[in-house]
Amino acid sequence: MMHFPKSTNEPESITRWKSENDAFVEDPDRSTRGKFEKLKRDTDLQKILLNEQGHLCAYCNRAISDVSSSDESYLVVDHLLPLKDGPLDYHNLVASCKGGAVLGQSIPPANKHCDAKKKNNTLHIDLRPTLPGCEKVLRFEDDGHVVAVGKDRKLLKQQINDFLNLNEAGLVMKREAVLREVIDQIAKAQVSKDELIEDYLAIESRLSENGTQPSRHLRAFAGVVLNYLRNP
Numbered sequence: 001m002m003h004f005p006k007s008t009n010e011p012e013s014i015t016r017w018k019s020e021n022d023a024f025v026e027d028p029d030r031s032t033r034g035k036f037e038k039l040k041r042d043t044d045l046q047k048i049l050l051n052e053q054g055h056l057c058a059y060c061n062r063a064i065s066d067v068s069s070s071d072e073s074y075l076v077v078d079h080l081l082p083l084k085d086g087p088l089d090y091h092n093l094v095a096s097c098k099g100g101a102v103l104g105q106s107i108p109p110a111n112k113h114c115d116a117k118k119k120n121n122t123l124h125i126d127l128r129p130t131l132p133g134c135e136k137v138l139r140f141e142d143d144g145h146v147v148a149v150g151k152d153r154k155l156l157k158q159q160i161n162d163f164l165n166l167n168e169a170g171l172v173m174k175r176e177a178v179l180r181e182v183i184d185q186i187a188k189a190q191v192s193k194d195e196l197i198e199d200y201l202a203i204e205s206r207l208s209e210n211g212t213q214p215s216r217h218l219r220a221f222a223g224v225v226l227n228y229l230r231n232p
């Protein structure tokens with residue numbers, strides 16, 4: 001888990017939506033919640049979320065993109081606290097990967113993770129990527145598995161596995177590959193730990209698909225590597 005602070009500026013589409021639905025925002029009925037759900041398709045909102053998360057999934061830190069396709073790396077806007085009773089607010093929205101879901105294919109439950117697995121579950125406050133501290137309750141092992149640490153670790157472990165499925169086989173393999181590379185680089189003294197930390201914290205600006213607006217990218221699994229390097 002990596003901490004992705006929310007920018008203080010609310011996206012324009014949400015401000016507009018709030019002013020149009022003013023009477024319902026504080027105590028929304030089902031239909032208002034349904035209308036808010038449609039905002040998830042707003043491409044400007046999607047870009048803002050991607051940029052504040054450096055184009056990484058809020059939960060597993062895989063690289064995600066805003067290019068609409070059947071590819072599983074495409075983003076999904078997720079309500080951190082479930083839509084059915086959470087606040088209708090930008091601070092409750094994050095960009096998630098599709099969690100193994102590929103358009104037109106059925107995925108075994110064991111391979112679903114992130115948004116596809118979380119559904120209406122409410123994550124423990126320490127596991128919410130928009131709040132500081134979330135990066136401290138997980139530890140990544142050399143073989144790519146993730147474990148919970150700290151006083152609530154039993155509950156956190158259950159949520160990591162049952163709500164997010166962060167130990168899904170494919171994710172574990174990808175994390176192991178990234179961590180092995182990091183371990184190798186350090187062992188061969190190609191790079192120091194501090195240099196690697198700087199590297200993974202650095203945000204790279206790249207031109208977006210249409211070649212105009214630059215977008216901010218972190219390296220894939222940045223949160224995992226940073227966590228690993230800081231917890232020897």
Ligand SMILES: [Zn+2]
Nearest residue numbers: 057060097114
């Ligand atoms: Zn993910």
